[in-house]
Amino acid sequence: MNRTWKRLSVISLACSALFAQANASATGLLEAYQAALKNDPLYRSAQADNRYGQQAEVLGRAGLLPQVQYSFSKSTNKGEQTAPNFLGKLAMSDLDYQSSSKGVSLRQPLFALDNYARFKQGQAQTLQSNAQFDARAKDLMVRVLAAYSDAKFGEEQVALYTAQRDFLREQKKVNDLMFSKGEAAKTDMLETQAKLDVAEAILLEAQDNLQNARTILAGIVGTDITALDSLKEDFSVSRLIQGDLNEWKTTAEKNSPEISAAKLNLEIAEQEIAKSRAGHAPRVDLNASYSHGKSETVTTQKQDNNIRSIGFQVVIPIYSGGSSSAVSSQAVAQKDRARSDLDSTRIKVMTELQKQFNAVRVGAIKVEAFQRSVASAQTLVEATKQSIKGGIRINLDLLNAQQQLVTAKRDLAQARYNYLSAFLRLKVAAGVANYEDMQVVAGFFSGN
Numbered sequence: 001m002n003r004t005w006k007r008l009s010v011i012s013l014a015c016s017a018l019f020a021q022a023n024a025s026a027t028g029l030l031e032a033y034q035a036a037l038k039n040d041p042l043y044r045s046a047q048a049d050n051r052y053g054q055q056a057e058v059l060g061r062a063g064l065l066p067q068v069q070y071s072f073s074k075s076t077n078k079g080e081q082t083a084p085n086f087l088g089k090l091a092m093s094d095l096d097y098q099s100s101s102k103g104v105s106l107r108q109p110l111f112a113l114d115n116y117a118r119f120k121q122g123q124a125q126t127l128q129s130n131a132q133f134d135a136r137a138k139d140l141m142v143r144v145l146a147a148y149s150d151a152k153f154g155e156e157q158v159a160l161y162t163a164q165r166d167f168l169r170e171q172k173k174v175n176d177l178m179f180s181k182g183e184a185a186k187t188d189m190l191e192t193q194a195k196l197d198v199a200e201a202i203l204l205e206a207q208d209n210l211q212n213a214r215t216i217l218a219g220i221v222g223t224d225i226t227a228l229d230s231l232k233e234d235f236s237v238s239r240l241i242q243g244d245l246n247e248w249k250t251t252a253e254k255n256s257p258e259i260s261a262a263k264l265n266l267e268i269a270e271q272e273i274a275k276s277r278a279g280h281a282p283r284v285d286l287n288a289s290y291s292h293g294k295s296e297t298v299t300t301q302k303q304d305n306n307i308r309s310i311g312f313q314v315v316i317p318i319y320s321g322g323s324s325s326a327v328s329s330q331a332v333a334q335k336d337r338a339r340s341d342l343d344s345t346r347i348k349v350m351t352e353l354q355k356q357f358n359a360v361r362v363g364a365i366k367v368e369a370f371q372r373s374v375a376s377a378q379t380l381v382e383a384t385k386q387s388i389k390g391g392i393r394i395n396l397d398l399l400n401a402q403q404q405l406v407t408a409k410r411d412l413a414q415a416r417y418n419y420l421s422a423f424l425r426l427k428v429a430a431g432v433a434n435y436e437d438m439q440v441v442a443g444f445f446s447g448n
Contacts, residue, residue, distance in 0.1 A: 026227040029442040032217070033144045039222025040143075046136035053129020060122020063115035065108075072102040079298070097301050103291030110286055110312075114278035121271035128264035135257035138428045141438055145424055147217040149417040152228045154210030156413050161203040164406045168196040168399070175395065188395040195399050229445040231416055237364040240423045240440070245357050248430055252353050253346075255431030262338075262345040269335035276331045279324035282316045353429040359422035367419055370412035377405035420444060 037043065079095035109115055172192045179189055218224045241248075253259060288310040295301045317324070384401045420441050427433035 026229050027221075027225045028229045029145065029148055029445055030438060032148050032221050032225070033141065033438055035221040035223065036140055036144050040140060040220045042143075043136065043140050046133050050129050050133035053132075054126055056122040056125035056129065057119075058122070060119040060125075063109065063112070063118050067107045069105050070103070071105075072100075074098070074100040081298075095298060097295050099293075099295040099297075101291060101293040101296055103289060105289040106287070108286040109283070111282070111284040112278075113281045114275050114283075117271045117274035117278055121268055121275065124264050124267040124271060128261050128268065131257040131261040131264060134431075135261065138257065138431075138433045141433055142421075142425055142428055144220060145421060145438075145441060147213070147220050148228065149421060150213040151210070151217045151225070152230065153413055153417055154206065154213040155228065156230075157206040157410060158203070158210050160406050160409055161199060161206050164402065165196065165199040165203050167402055168192060168199050171395070171399070172196055191396050191399060195403070231413070231444060232446050235367075235416055235444060237367050237419065241357070241360055241426065245354060248353055248357055248426070249350055251432060252349055252430040256349050256429070257431055258345050258349055259342075259431075262342040266335065266338040266342050269331065269338040273328065273331040273335060276324065276328040279320065279327065280317055282314060285313045285315075287311055287313050349429060353426065356422045356426035356429055360419065360426055363415065363419035363422050366415045367412070370408060370415050373408040374405070374412050377401070377408040381405050416444075 075098070077095070077097050077099055080092055081095050082090055082092050084090055172189070175189045175192050179186060214225060289308070291305075291307045293300075293305040293307075295303065296305065381398070381401045384398045388395070388398060424433060424437060424441055427437050
């Protein structure tokens, strides 16, 4: 007897060590998020787009700064010249000579309304790029949590359905044994077998879903992940959000990157109008140049010329075939579209905000309800087992009770993940999600 207990103790310690090692190698939510920041293709694309957008302000400013050019040319000229000689007769002579020229020119816009509008537009485009990148960065948090939760929920479903199948297998053995002894009806065997066949099919589907979920998560984090942190056993619904819906809407109006990007798009359209209307305005430039030429023409062979000039150039547009008016009309239409897009974006953000705000509140209630449901279903299974022994309940009652327990556990797990997802999506919709919020969500998992 003592040897048996010692052997069981050794096995228990070995299993505990393996379990601890598995947990140590499990990938946490924060680790997955940090890996996604480095490897997620969509996020890396967003980074490249943002680097591209940063140059819009630089390009716009370039139109207000001096334009300096340097030019250099060198030529070999070959020709012939026919002219009277000292005897009065026409004579031909070669005109072979080297010519060269070099110079520096400067152009500084002094009054150019289109360039100034282009500069303001470039500033808005860079800010819009920043807002769009901010939106995509926050979307990464949601995608990581969604993929991580789907993969972990897939694991939990596989575990639940595996336990259900194993229970049905054991129940089938019991039914077969009792039937062989004449203590059970054949219908008990058939009922259990039917449930077992369905359980096998559900388990296969859950395994496929788990593999797909892991593939999606691997595509985001850049590496295969087989072990994930689990939700804590003492998962308790805490008050994650403060304030009412109106306060959250005010926050979103100020901080939502999507709304900010739409507002900046409207400003870009306004500057496009200013730029197009500048086609009717005069332009004044300061021009300065210095050039040095040597033997530039036939008549200036062997002569060096140094020329310095400075002056103003005024260009007054008079008529361009109607293109300026057409471009201006297009710009006005673009502004109207941008204003409509802003309204549409604001409606979209506020709708999402209200949806997630309600999801957080309802989610907390659902988690608590499903926790009670799991406890009740567990009690029902135990009570049904005792009732069968007393002849009050039958085999089918136990199968149904077990199925109810599996369903309750599955729904509880789903409610927990939905609750955490709604919290993070609410912060994202309001434009205030940050790394600390990921830490809060990660705190609901073991190992964090």
